[in-house]
Amino acid sequence: MKKRPFKERYPTLRSFLRGDGPCHYIGDRYIEGTNIYDxxxxxxxxxxxxxxxxxxxxxxxxxxxxxxxxxxxLRAFWRYRWLSAYLAAPHMVDKW
Structure with missing residues (x-):
């Protein structure tokens, strides 16, 4: 994927605020040769x-x-070690 400059992706302030990019296809955000978003x-x-x-x-x-x-x-943190990871990672919860 060729990186495009910011001004090319969003030519006006309005297009940036609305999120109107030149192309919203998910494949445009992949790095070439990988399966990773840029x-x-x-x-x-x-x-x-x-x-x-x-x-x-x-x-x-x-x-x-x-x-x-x-x-x-606090007692639960001591007994269930996974509870601290559960409370420290709200991204697991907000996907519901």
Missing amino acids: RREWRGVADTAYDFGWWLATWAKMGAFAAKNPVRI
């Missing part, structure tokens, strides 16, 4: 703010869960 998809400010809101809601729910009974959570 960047994440940009879908505009509104969609990014929406996703951020849900990410923040996930953190709020997890914080409320931990604050409800902190002693119980």
Whole structure:
């Protein structure tokens, strides 16, 4: 994949804010010879703010869960070692 300059991908500020790239095909984001994306998809400010809101809601729910009974959570961390990884990785939760 040939990298295109930013101004070529988004010629105007409006096209950047809306996420209107020249081509939204998923194959355009692959690096040649690999199966790796060169960047994440940009879908505009509104969609990014929406996703951020849900990410923040996930953190709020997890914080409320931990604050409800902190002693119980600390004991659970000691007994179930995977719990710390579960709470430290909210990207596992927000995919539901």
